[in-house]
Amino acid sequence: MKVVTPEEMALMDRYAIAAGKNSIDLMEKAGNKCTEIIETDLEKNAQLVVLCGPGNNGGDGQVISRLLFEHGYGIHVFFTEPEEKLSKDSLINLSRLRELNVPIHFILEEVDFKDFELILKQTTHIIDAIFGTGLTEQEVSDKYNRIFDNVNAFKGEKISIDIPSGLRGDVGLTLGNGVFADKTIVIQNYKTGCLLNDGPDHAGDIILIDIDIDENSILNNKYYTQEADLSFPEKRKKNSHKYDYGSVVVIAGSKGMSGAGIITVEGALKSGSGLVTCYVPQDIYLPVVARAPVEALIKTYDCNITAENIEKDRKKVILIGPGIGRAKNYSLILEHLLEGELPVVIDADGLHHLSHVMDSLKKSKTKVIITPHFGEFSALINVPREKILQDPIAYGQKFVAEYGVVLVLKGYRTMIFGPNGEIWFNSTGNPGMATGGSGDVLAGMIAGIAGQNIDLFEAAKAGVFYHGKAGDYYANAFGQSTLTARSIIESLKYVLK
CATH class of the missing domain: 3.40.50.10260 (YjeF N-terminal domain)
Structure with a gap:
């Protein structure tokens, strides 16, 4: 439609x-x-x-x-x-x-x-x-x-x-x-x-x-997403193993925000990712290990991590940003990732650090998804939020044409902009999802889906749709007021069939 x-x-x-x-x-x-x-x-x-x-x-x-x-x-x-x-x-x-x-x-x-x-x-x-x-x-x-x-x-x-x-x-x-x-x-x-x-x-x-x-x-290339429009989930082959369903890297978390990495990992796992490795700073390693899903691998990193290090471990997608904070300079890591061949999903604080290396994004041949809300998008393109609201479609299209990325512009009716000019308005979700950690779950889901050999644009569409559908499932059963990021994760098993 x-x-x-x-x-x-x-x-x-x-x-x-x-x-x-x-x-x-x-x-x-x-x-x-x-x-x-x-x-x-x-x-x-x-x-x-x-x-x-x-x-x-x-x-x-x-x-x-x-x-x-x-x-x-x-x-x-x-x-x-x-x-x-x-x-x-x-x-x-x-x-x-x-x-x-x-x-x-x-x-x-x-x-x-x-x-x-x-x-x-x-x-x-x-x-x-x-x-x-x-x-x-x-x-x-x-x-x-x-x-x-x-x-x-x-x-x-x-x-x-x-x-x-x-x-x-x-x-x-x-x-x-x-x-x-x-x-x-x-x-x-x-x-x-x-x-x-x-x-x-x-x-x-x-x-x-x-x-x-x-x-x-x-x-016209603007659409209202329906489940029939999605290419995910796909039927799994009997003769397969975990690496067939994506080995995803998550770079997330910092002191005071250790939970961001954990729920991001859960979003990726519950979306069907075969293996998730979460890289966290040394100072939060122990609390993350204590609370993270037992299925995930938890490793530490410093600013010397590069795309080349990661590729040696059969990874499919890298997600960076949830909860990493702004105290440290992550621009160097981003520049390394943008020089690599692995698709990159950039979310939350990762977008702040990306704003300092926009030239690297423009020159990059790496496939990239960015997931800003309007405030983050405003800071990224240095245009006042109120001006963007006057014509969000035009600003989104201009950005995607200039940088060649998939843009997930988050809002009540999140818009997914593709490099080919398509724009998809998401049809799911509710105001109860305006809660801490909801965006981290979404980023994890998009990365988890993309790792399953799904085209990045299609992964973004599917991640946004099922993220909203899981939120709607919970809200219909229990109301919007008690909805949390974990509610979305727990509801995925009912909507991702």
Whole structure:
């Protein structure tokens, strides 16, 4: 399933119309599909307010209003702009509403708010069809801010059509205010604005409907990860041994952060790695040995460790960074690793040290995965986080094109950028996973999967997906509040089958 920007969705619409589909028929189909979803939660005495803007999103709202009215529900339709500003297809649907005597109102003046607020008190559901995905950087007016405030204060169910109003359809930032929906019915394809920044919090539960527009009619390389898209796990051969499933090196931990290496090792082991060797500083060797999984090899290292040392021991992947701290200079180790032939996964504090040897990364022929969150990515490219949030896709694509790495840009909907230009938005995970050590587990999983002769980009996709799925498994069973990094590790056995 592809993820599209507003511009890409508009182009898909135009191609569909050029291929013979009628725009009013597409609106009717979208309204029908949305109505089917909405009716699943409605009681017979439901009273609904439908808020319609002047564009085609408002037209979808009008189709929904007509169908629900015909099905016997109480409906009040409120338009946020005067009739002369409505789109052509919206005007057609307005005439159909009038033929049925559906109650119609306009919110244009101060006095109109009294009517709106009075009717809201007798309402069970609000359907938001004010703005579609076309909002960009313009500020919304005081009138719309007041409408949004009324909607957000409403205690009943709030349903947005395609995208919550007030949310930018491209990058998911609000324009100062916006609707917080309980659910959003997304038409045809996931929109980038529903997945980035403020989007997930405003969209609530996302339900996707298909209105038969061809997503392959445009060139697009953004996808929403599903389990069927992954090439891992693979069926294991009977005639095999541990080295067939990857010998992974983990360079992790420091005084005060010895646990980082331990849970990273467990993430790699529980992802199916055949053998994991963890290199730790001498001063934490004993506590790590005491707590580490018995299946792992624990060794000490100093700043003379090189890729050549490691390759002699039949290793497949090297992971560096979790818990190594910033007190010591690890740039020399990174430079050695980037000169080698083994794939390298760089995480956490490893990214801080990488920022000092970016020229080595650019010149390196070694395959590399980096796993920053937005703050770490900001420090790595020396661009303020707030600026990156304005266009994270463009910044991610630019970085990958310049350095030739796989970029795992972590967030609620983590994005995996591949050197071939593909971007995959992860579909799993929950806020309970925002907990110490969760990222260490993910790094270990990615390295553990990559070591099993899995392409690095595919390993990143699979690691992120199953990491989130394990977190979801635990949250569904026990809630998000008690979720820890170890909860994710323990849940892997239920989701990695």
